[in-house]
Amino acid sequence: MFTGSEVLTTAQMRAMEAKAIASGRVTGLELMERAGAAVVAAMIRKWPEYQDHPSGHPHRAIVLCGPGNNGGDGFVVARLLAEKGWEVRVKLLGGADRLPPDARANHDRWRAMGSVNPIMPDVGECYQAEVLVDALFGIGLTRPLASNLRGVFDGIHEAVHNMLSGPRGLGVDHVVAVDVPSGLCAESGRLLAEDDLTVWGADLTVTFDSLKPGHLLADGPDLCREVVVADIGLPGSPEGPRVRRLVRGEITKHGGHKYDHGHALILAGSSGHGGAARLSARAALRVGTGLVTICPRQSALSDHVRPPDALMLRPVDTARDLGALLEDKRISALCLGPGCGVERADGLLDALLGSGCAAVLDADALTALSRRQDPFASLPKNCVLTPHMGEFARLFPDLAERLKATPTQGPAYSKLDAARDAAARCGVAVLLKGPDTVIAAPEGRARIHSAFDIPWLATAGAGDVLAGIITGLLARGFEPLDAASLGALIHAQAARLFGPGLIADDLPDLIPAVLRASQKSQSSSSVATALPMT
Structure with missing residues (x-):
């Protein structure tokens, strides 16, 4: 599970390194040395069994070095392991004379200790070691592996x-990747490989200063597996602490009247179809909204005469009914879509669009929206769209096609790019769902939320609960990007608390435990997954 912290693109990371070097505070060789040392320490x-050496049997490693600075990190790893008594073999892709200066310097330092054998691209080889270190391409890969x-x-x-596998077997026990496993685009988490080239991934991935988008998106979590972010002495991010404070406790109420904490409307559908809206309404209540009113058709009112009794009821049959209700300015947010029905959602949209009220548009409301010319x-600026990939493809077909296309070069078009482009186009915040959820604001700010560790969250109604949490936070006055980001985090942590066997009905009642844990935590590690991207 990742902690709340800044995510940097490859360009941003290189700019930070260049700035640090230009300032004279550190040299490229020093950064490379720190990077290699961090990889060894993480291993x-x-x-821990690699700390000591079995009698007469030193640990064995193979280090694969590429033609760039990632390869330079590999040479440092090889040297440091050898100094610890490991038996190390180093193989280089390309010629030493083509290495960048710092990588060449570390190549030469290693050559004073051991040999470097060439990697023959079109020749297979049997690898025999406990650890294989992948320092071939890292974050610099921009074209598909040949x-x-x-x-x-x-x-x-x-x-x-x-x-x-093992020290004497014909295989390797563990693969360690420097920055990202070779073949993975650090910007998108997508594979850059011709044909069906097999990419093996890593048991441990060590990256530097900050996560990269590719660690969190698409194939990244599956291939990177455990990711360690190592501090190599670059300047910290000003954004990270703000996000950690948000996680720790800013959602706590501090007195006031119930209306001081918002009034949310949840628009429900016809009789027999109210379950989704009730899930949303219960979640909005649990996240601390002062009042929550569920609004079904008049004919479906009796479906909702049951606990929780804290839910208020108000019939809404037409757009005129909704418009009249929204004249009450104490209503601070509404949710349209879950279980509503596409035709009903379409009929209510105009009243919402004319009101300027903060809103979450989900499910049937997104389908209704996509059918409009x-x-x-007229979308309210404080609105959040929450599509899954199918709904996203209906709303933004060209962006979905770009995301689906096989990448021919890097950086590949990513889910992060798609969410940002969508938010810029529609002028409101977009939460693009999935185990790699991306939340983007129109001006370009974005956050990545990784939930690959909770596959049981893929269950009917879970999205309705998320819509309700975000609606509740909007009602309480959170900005759309923060409401959606924090909502995704609370939603995921509730699922983690329950574990396998979860159904959507379990989620709302777990929200108080998540909020209590966030107050007690002095770091965001127990609940963190919402990550900013500037």
Whole structure:
């Protein structure tokens, strides 16, 4: 589980490094040395048995170095492991004369200790070691891995999956990636490989200063697995502390009347279809909204005469009814879509659009919106759209196609790019759902929320609960980006608390435990997954 912190693109990371070097505070060689040392330290923390050496049997490592500075990090790793008594083999892709200056310097330092053998791109090899260090490409990969690397990659894949691995077996126990596993686009989490080239991933991925989008998006979590963010002495982010404070306790109420904490409307549908709206309403209550009113058709009122009794009821049959209700300026947010029905949602949209009220548009409301000739006209600025990928494709078909297309170069078009482009186009915040949820604001701010560790959250009604949490936070006065980000975090942590077997009905009643935990935590590690992107 990732902590709340800043996520940097490759360009931002390189700019930070260049600024630090230009200031004279650190040299490129010093940063490379720190990076290599961080990789070795992370390896030994994860596998403490590598601290000591079996009698007469030194630990064995293979370090694969690429043609850029990632390869330079690999040479440092090789040297430091050898100094600890490891038996190390180093292989280089490309010629030493083509290495960047700092990488070449570390190549030469290693050559004073051991040999460097070439990686023959079109030749397979049997790998035999406890640890294979992947320092081939890292975050610098911008074009698909060539198919002539198939022999190299197939050999590594075979070694990783060989049951006779270990210090004397024909295979490797563990793969450690420097920055990202080779073949993974650090910007998008998508694979950059020709044809069906096998990419093996890593048991441990060590990156520097901050996470990159590719660690959190698409195939990234599956291939990176455990990610360690190592501090190599670069300047910190001003955004990170603000997000951690938000996680710790700013959602706590501080006195006041119930109306001081917002009044949310949840628009429900016809008789027999009220379950989704009730899930949203219960979630809005639990997240601290002062009042929550559920608004079904008049004919469906009796469906909602049941607990929780704190839910208020008000019939809404037409857009005129909703418009009259929204004249009460104490109503601070509404949710339209869950279980509402597409036709009903379409009929109520005009009243909402004319009111300027903060709103979450979800499910049927998104489908209704996508059918309009000008779907984004007059959307309230304090609105949040919460599509899954199918709904996103209906609203933004061209962006969905770009996201679906096989990347031909890096950085590949990512889910982060798609959410940002969508938010800019429609002028409101967009939460693009999935295990890698991305929340983006129209001006470009964005946050990534990783929930790959909770597959049981993929259950009917879970999205309705998320819509209700966000609506409640909007009603309480949170800005759309913060409401959606914090809502995604609370939603996921409630699912983590319950564990496998979760159904959506369980989620609202777990929200108070999440809020209590966030108040007690002095770091965001127990509840963090919402990450800013500037």
